[in-house]
Amino acid sequence: MGLMFRKRKKYGPLILNFTENGFSSWSVKIGRWSWNSRARAHRVDLPGPLSWKQDKSRSRA
Structure with missing residues (x-):
């Protein structure tokens, strides 16, 4: 298993998650x-x- 790139940007209550492929x-x-x-x-x-x-x-089950 290799290394994975992950990044989080916080803007108040909104959190954007990014991986090596871009926005996730x-x-x-x-x-x-x-x-x-x-x-x-x-x-x-x-x-x-x-x-x-x-x-x-x-929850739909």
């Missing part, structure tokens, strides 16, 4: 809640090392 996805983070355009998942940071995630694709 964007995210919105407000407080403990965040949403990612690629995973289309909501995530909530919980106390300690825990977090809760809900995938949009799995």
Whole structure:
């Protein structure tokens, strides 16, 4: 497995994610809640090392 290039640019609550191939996805983070355009998942940071995630694709089942 080789090295991977990843870069994040933050503009307030908006986060742009880049890889070696260019732009990859964007995210919105407000407080403990965040949403990612690629995973289309909501995530909530919980106390300690825990977090809760809900995938949009799995919630339709």
